[in-house]
Amino acid sequence: xxxxxxxxxxxxxxxxxxxxxxxxxxxxxxxxxxxxxxxxxxxxxxxxxxxxxxxxxxxxxxxxxxxxxxxxxxxxxxxxxxxxxxxxxxxxxxxxxxxxxxxxxxxxxxxxxxxxxxxxxxxxxxxxxxxxxxxxxxxxxxxxxxxxxxxxxxxxxxxxxxxxxxxxxxxxxxxxxxxxxxxxxxxxxxxxxxxxxxxxxxxxxxxxxxxxxxxxxxxxxxxxxxxxxxxxxxxxxxxxxxxxxxxxxxxxxxxxxxxxxxxxxxxxxxxxxxxxxxxxxxxxxxxxxxxxxxxxxxxxxxxxxxxxxxxxxxxxxxxxxxxxxxxxxxxxxxxxx
Amino acid sequence: xxxxxxxxxxxxxxxxxxxxxxxxxxxxxxxxxxxxxxxxxxxxxxxxxxxxxxxxxxxxxxxxxxxxxxxxxxxxxxxxxxxxxxxxxxxxxxxxxxxxxxxxxxxxxxxxxxxxxxxxxxxxxxxxxxxxxxxxxxxxxxxxxxxxxxxxxxxxxxxxxxxxxxxxxxxxxxxxxxxxxxxxxxxxxxxxxxxxxxxxxxxxxxxxxxxxxxxxxxxxxxxxxxxxxxxxxxxxxxxxxxxxxxxxxxxxxxxxxxxxxxxxxxxxxxxxxxxxxxxxxxxxxxxxxxxxxxxxxxxxxxxxxxxxxxxxxxxxxxxxxxxxxxxxxxxxxxxxxxxxxxxxxxxxxxxxxxxxxxxxxxxxxxxxxxxxxxxxxxxxxxxxxxxxxxxxxxxxxxxxxxxxxxxxxxxxxxx
Numbered sequence: 001x002x003x004x005x006x007x008x009x010x011x012x013x014x015x016x017x018x019x020x021x022x023x024x025x026x027x028x029x030x031x032x033x034x035x036x037x038x039x040x041x042x043x044x045x046x047x048x049x050x051x052x053x054x055x056x057x058x059x060x061x062x063x064x065x066x067x068x069x070x071x072x073x074x075x076x077x078x079x080x081x082x083x084x085x086x087x088x089x090x091x092x093x094x095x096x097x098x099x100x101x102x103x104x105x106x107x108x109x110x111x112x113x114x115x116x117x118x119x120x121x122x123x124x125x126x127x128x129x130x131x132x133x134x135x136x137x138x139x140x141x142x143x144x145x146x147x148x149x150x151x152x153x154x155x156x157x158x159x160x161x162x163x164x165x166x167x168x169x170x171x172x173x174x175x176x177x178x179x180x181x182x183x184x185x186x187x188x189x190x191x192x193x194x195x196x197x198x199x200x201x202x203x204x205x206x207x208x209x210x211x212x213x214x215x216x217x218x219x220x221x222x223x224x225x226x227x228x229x230x231x232x233x234x235x236x237x238x239x240x241x242x243x244x245x246x247x248x249x250x251x252x253x254x255x256x257x258x259x260x261x262x263x264x265x266x267x268x269x270x271x272x273x274x275x276x277x278x279x280x281x282x283x284x285x286x287x288x289x290x291x292x293x294x295x296x297x298x299x300x301x302x303x304x305x306x307x308x309x310x311x312x313x314x315x316x317x318x319x320x321x322x323x324x325x326x327x328x329x330x331x332x333x334x335x336x337x
Numbered sequence: 338x339x340x341x342x343x344x345x346x347x348x349x350x351x352x353x354x355x356x357x358x359x360x361x362x363x364x365x366x367x368x369x370x371x372x373x374x375x376x377x378x379x380x381x382x383x384x385x386x387x388x389x390x391x392x393x394x395x396x397x398x399x400x401x402x403x404x405x406x407x408x409x410x411x412x413x414x415x416x417x418x419x420x421x422x423x424x425x426x427x428x429x430x431x432x433x434x435x436x437x438x439x440x441x442x443x444x445x446x447x448x449x450x451x452x453x454x455x456x457x458x459x460x461x462x463x464x465x466x467x468x469x470x471x472x473x474x475x476x477x478x479x480x481x482x483x484x485x486x487x488x489x490x491x492x493x494x495x496x497x498x499x500x501x502x503x504x505x506x507x508x509x510x511x512x513x514x515x516x517x518x519x520x521x522x523x524x525x526x527x528x529x530x531x532x533x534x535x536x537x538x539x540x541x542x543x544x545x546x547x548x549x550x551x552x553x554x555x556x557x558x559x560x561x562x563x564x565x566x567x568x569x570x571x572x573x574x575x576x577x578x579x580x581x582x583x584x585x586x587x588x589x590x591x592x593x594x595x596x597x598x599x600x601x602x603x604x605x606x607x608x609x610x611x612x613x614x615x616x617x618x619x620x621x622x623x624x625x626x627x628x629x630x631x632x633x634x635x636x637x638x639x640x641x642x643x644x645x646x647x648x649x650x651x652x653x654x655x656x657x658x659x660x661x662x663x664x665x666x667x668x669x670x671x672x673x674x675x676x677x678x679x680x681x682x683x684x685x686x687x688x689x690x691x692x693x694x695x696x697x698x699x700x701x702x703x704x705x706x707x708x709x710x711x712x713x714x715x716x717x718x719x720x721x722x723x724x725x726x727x728x729x730x731x732x733x734x735x736x737x738x739x740x741x742x743x744x745x746x747x748x749x750x751x752x
Contacts, residue, residue, distance in 0.1 A: 025540060051540050057570055062529050062563030069470070069533025069547070072518060075540070089559065096523045097530065103732045105511035105519035106501045110735070142733050165735035210738065254738035 001199045005192045006177045009151035009200045010040045010116075013158035014078065016204050018048050021076060024162055026053040028063055028080030028116075037082055038118055038177060060090035067113045068097050078162050081117040084171060085131045090115070098167040099142030114161045114168045119147070120228055120275050121312050122175035122185065122321055130312035132227075132276035137169040138252045138285065144209055145252040147171040149230040150180065150197035153250060156207030164209060173227040173275075181228055182235035183323035212256035214263070218245035221269035221334055224260060224286050226250065229273045229322065236328035244271075244331060252282055260286070261293050268299040269334050273327055278306040300337035305330045354591035356661065365583055365590075366645060366671055367599065368392040368613070372399035373406025377624075378610075380632050387610040391601050394613045394645060397620040398678050402685035410624040414688045420461055420619050421679050421689075422697060423481045424453040428676065429698075429705045430476065430486060434493055437709070438654045442717050443493050445507045449474045451617070451649030451667070452582055454675035457481045458622030459548065459578070462630055463516070466545045470518045470531035473508050474580070474648075475550055482515040486705060490712035497724040498715045504729070525551055525558035528577070532567045535575035535633070546574040546633040553600050553643075554585020557593040565641075569607040574633035576626065577609065577641040580616065582648035587661040604641035616644030617672040619679040645672060726752060 004012065018024045026044055028036070032055035035042030044053035056063050060081055067077035081087045087094070098111040121130030137145045144166055148154040154172065161168035175181045179189045180197070192198030215225075216234050220243040223233040230248045237244035245263050249256065264270045270290050272283040283304045290302055305322045313320050375393040378386065397409050404410075431448035438446045449456070456477025460469075469478050479489060488500060492510055495503035501511060511519035518534075521527055531549030538545045551561060556579055568575055579600045583590050594600055604611025610632070614625040622644070629640035647670045651658045683689030716722025730737060730745040737745070 025537075057563075057566045059563040059566060061560055062567050065526060065529030065560055065563060066533030066536060066567055069530035069535075070537040070540075072468070072513075072530065073534045073537035073541075073543075075537045092523060093526060093529075093560075096521060097526050100521075101519060102735070104501065104505050104509070104521075105513075106504065107732050108500075108511045108513045109519050144734075254740060257739065 002202055003193045003198050004151045004200045005198070006148070006151045006154050006172065007038060007040050009155040010158055010172065011042060011044075012200065013155040013162075014041060014044055015047070017078070017159050017162040018044065018052060020204060023074060023076045024052070024078060025070065025075050026078050026080075027056045029056055029058050029082045031055060031080050036080060038174065040116070041080065060086055061093055064090040064093040064098065064113070064115060067115075068093060068101065068111050071111045071113050072101070072109050076112050076162060078114040078116065081115060083129050084117040084119040084133050085128045087115070087117055087133065091136070094137070094143070094167070094169070095140050099140050102166065103142060110165060111167050112165050114158070114170050116158075116170045116172060118174035119171040120173040120175055121317060122181060122228065124314060124317060125312070126314040127311040132274065132307070134171055134252060135276060135280060135282045138282050142167070143253065144168045145171070146209060146250065147173065147226040147252060148250065149173065149176060149227050149248050150195070151192050151200050152197045153207055153213070155200050156205050157209065157250065159204065160206035160209050163206065168209070171227065175228050176231065180231045183232040183321065184235070185318055207250070210251045210254040210256055212250055212259035213248045214245065214259070215248040216244065216246040218243040219267055220244055221271060221331060222247060222263040222267045223271045223273060224249060225273045226252065227275065229275055232322065232324050232327055233273055236324040236331060239324055240328040240331055242331050242335065255289070257289060257293065260289060264290055264294040265297045268297055270294070270298065270302045271327070271330055271334055272302060272304045273322055274306050275322060276307055277309045278304060279309050281306055300334055303330050303334050354589065356589065368394060369671055370394040370396055372396040373408070375406070375408070377407040377628070380628070380635060381637055382610065384605065384608050384610050387612065388605040390612060391599055391605070394615055395621045395625050396615040396618055397624060398618045398682050402678070402681035404620050404682060408621060408624045410620055410627060412623060414683070414686065416461065417619070417679065417683055418688070420457055420623070421676065421683065422701065423457040423477065424619070424676050424679070425697060426701045426704065427453045427457065427477045427480050429701045430480060430489070433705045433709050434490065435654070437493070442713065442719055443495070443507050444718060445654055446493065447473050447508050447653045448650045449476055451674065452580065452646045453477050454619040454622050454679070455578075455580055455616045455644045455646060458619050459576075459626040462623050462626035463546070463548065465516065467548065468516050468518060468531070468534050468545065469548045469550065470527035470534070471520055471550045472524070472527070472552055472555075472580070473520055474552070476508065476510070479510060479512065479515055479517055482517070484512055484515045484517070486708035487711045490709055491715060494712055494715070494717035496712070496715040496717050496722050498712070502728045502731070503718065503723045524555035525560040528564040529560050529567060532564045532573050532575050535573040536567070536571050539571070539574055544634070546576065546630060548576040548578060550578045550580065552585060553579055553581040553583070553590050554588065554593045556600060556603065565603065565607040565609060568639035569609055572636070572638035574636070575639045576629040576633060577639055579641065579643045580646065581643050582646050584648045584652065584662070586652045586656060587658075600643040601641065609639050609641050611641035611643065613643045613645060615672055616646035617675040617678060619675055620682070647672070
C-alpha cells in the first residue's frame with residue numbers, strides 16, 4: 001500500500017497497464033511531454049517512449065476517432081479528453097462508432113478503448129470546465145460508464161477499464177483529485193494522505209466494473225451517489241446525525257442493481273444525489289430502478305438532490321453545487337415523511 | 338472602431354451555390370487534362386511541386402484506348418482482364434440487387450454504377466493485410482477481394498445467413514479478413530479511424546497501410562479535417578481517397594468544395610501531396626493508388642487522391658434524381674464509362690474482342706444469378722426469415738450484462 005492522491009493513483013494505473021500490455025497506448029491534448037494538465041499521465045512518455053504516450057492535436061473527434069481505428073488494428077488506446085466539457089466534438093465517434101462497432105460488425109471488429117475525462121465542478125471552472133455529462137453516455141447502448149470517487153478505486157477501476165474488451169467512459173471528478181471534498185468549499189482541503197481510501201495497493205490490481213461499494217453503512221436511509229457526491233453525502237449524514245447508508249455506485253453502466261436493492265430494502269428510504277443537472281439525469285434512472293424493484297419496501301417517496309437545470313455558473317458555483325446543506329436537508333425531509 | 342457606419346456602404350451578400358440542374362454537364366468536370374499530359378512526380382516530390390498539379394488530371398487511357406504517359410502502369414494483360422471482370426461483376430451485382438429491391442426482396446440498396454473502376458482498381462493495387470475504411474459505395478473492394486457474393490447478398494437481404502445478423506442497413510458490409518472495416522451510416526467517421534489504424538500500424542512497426550474513403554460531399558464534415566490534421570502531424574501511412582462523383586444526394590459538389598478550385602486543394606494546407614485522377618480510367622486508378630501506396634510503405638506519409646467520376650444512378654433506392662439532375666448528364670459526362678474504356682484498351686492491344694466480352698458478360702451474370710438464387714433461398718427481411726430476435730442482444734458488449742439479459746428474457750416471454 002502506498003498513500004496516493006487520485007492523480008497519482010491514475011498515473012500508477014497507467015504505468016501498470018502499460019507495463020503489462022504493450023498494446024496500451026496513451027494520447028490526448030498535452031498528455032505526452034507535459035503529462036496532462038492535471039498531471040495524470042506525467043512520466044509515461046519518459047518511461048515508455050513517445051510511441052506509447054504522445055501529444056495529440058486539439059481535436060477531440062480526432063482523438064477518439066483515431067483511437068477507434070487503433071483499436072481496430074489491435075491496440076488498446078486509453079485517451080484523455082482534457083475536460084469532460086470538451087467531449088462533445090467526439091460524441092459521434094463515441095456514440096455511433098466506439099459503442100457500435102462490435103454490434104454492427106457482429107464481433108468482427110471491436111473498440112476496446114478508454115476515454116478518460118475530468119468531470120464535475122467545484123473548482124470555479126464556469127460552464128465549460130464543470131459539467132457532468134455522464135447521462136449522455138449511460139443512455140447509449142454499448143458503452144460502459146465509470147465514475148470514480150477515490151484513489152483506491154480509481155487505480156483498480158482504470159486498470160479494469162483498460163483491460164476491458166469494450167469501450168469505457170471513465171469520469172474523474174476533478175474536485176476529488178487531491179482530496180475527499182465534502183462540499184464545504186470554505187474549509188481547508190483534507191488531503192488523501194489522511195483518508196483510508198488514499199491507501200492504494202501496489203502493482204497490479206483491478207476492481208470489477210459493475211460493482212458498487214458501500215461507502216458508509218447505515219440503517220436510516222440509503223443514499224445512491226457517485227463521484228464527489230459520495231463524500232458530500234457522508235458529510236451530510238454525519239453533520240445531521242443521520243445513520244445514512246451511502247452507496248458509491250462506481251459504475252453506472254452496467255449498474256449494480258443488487259447492491260441498490262439490498263440497501264433500499266434494508267433502509268426503506270432512498271435519496272439520489274448527483275452533481276449533474278436534474279432533468280433526465282442518471283438519477284432519474286436510479287429512481288426508476290428503485291421504484292420498479294423496491295416499491296413495497298419504500299416508506300417514503302424517493303428524493304433527488306442534483307445540480308439545477310442551468311448551465312454551471314461561475315460566480316454562483318456554491319449555489320449550484322448540491323452541497324452538504326442541501327443533501328442534509330433532503331435527508332431530514334426524507335426521514336420525516 | 339474609428340467611424341460610424343456609412344449609409345453608402347454596400348449591403349452584404351451571401352453566395353448560395355447554384356443547383357446543378359440547367360448547367361451543362363460537361364462543364365461540371367473542371368480541369369480535364371489530356372491522357373498522358375500530367376507528369377508523374379517522384380515518390381518524395383516536394384508537396385509544393387505536387388500542388389502545382391492541382392488543376393491537372395492523371396489520365397492514362399486516351400480516346401483510342403492507348404495507355405499513354407508516365408503514369409501508364411506496368412501491369413500484365415491478365416491483370417487488366419481481371420480488372421475488367423471485377424468491374425463487370427460489380428455492375429452485374431448492383432443490377433441484380435436493384436432488381437431485388439424492385440421485387441420487394443430488400444428494403445434498400447445503393448449501387449456504384451459508373452464508379453466501379455475506383456474501388457476495383459485500388460483494391461488491385463493494395464496488399465492483403467491492408468485495411469480499407471469504406472463508405473457505402475465501395476462494394477468493388479469486397480468483390481475484387483473475392484469476398485463471396487452470396488454472403489454480400491445475404492447481408493442485403495438481412496436473412497438468417499447474413500453474417501451481421503440483420504443488424505445493419507443493406508450494403509453496410511464488414512469483413513476484417515478482407516480488409517474491409519465495418520461501414521457506418523454516419524458520414525466521415527471512418528476517415529479519421531483509417532488514419533488511427535495507419536498510425537497504429539506505424540506505432541507497432543507493421544507493414545500494413547490503411548485506405549480512407551469519403552465522398553466529396555462528406556468532406557465538409559469535421560472528421561475529414563481532423564483526419565487530415567492527424568495524417569499530416571503523424572505522417573500516417575494512409576491513402577486519403579475522395580470520390581468526387583459530383584453529387585451529395587441532391588447537392589452538387591460546390592457546397593462542400595466552397596470556393597476552392599478542386600478537392601485536391603484540401604491537401605496543400607495540410608502539406609499532404611494531393612492529386613486529381615480520372616476515376617473512370619482503370620489504369621489511372623491503379624497507377625495512382627499504387628503510387629500513393631508506395632509512398633505510404635516507404636514512410637513518405639499520407640497521400641490525398643481526388644477521384645473524378647460520376648454517380649450515374651440515384652443516391653439510393655430511396656432517392657429520385659429526376660427532380661434535381663440534368664437528364665443528359667451521363668451521356669455528356671466527358672470521362673466516359675470505366676468498363677467501356679478498359680474494354681477499348683484491351684481491344685486496342687488485341688487482347689479482347691466482342692465475342693470474349695459477350696462471353697464474359699454472360700459468365701458474370703450467371704455467377705451473380707446463381708449467387709442470388711442461393712441467397713434468395715434463405716429468404717429475406719421481407720419474408721420474415723431473419724433469425725431469432727434474441728441475437729439483437731449479442732455483441733452489444735463482449736459479455737452480456739445483467740440488464741441486457743433481463744431484456745432479452747422479456748423479448749422471449751413476449752414472443
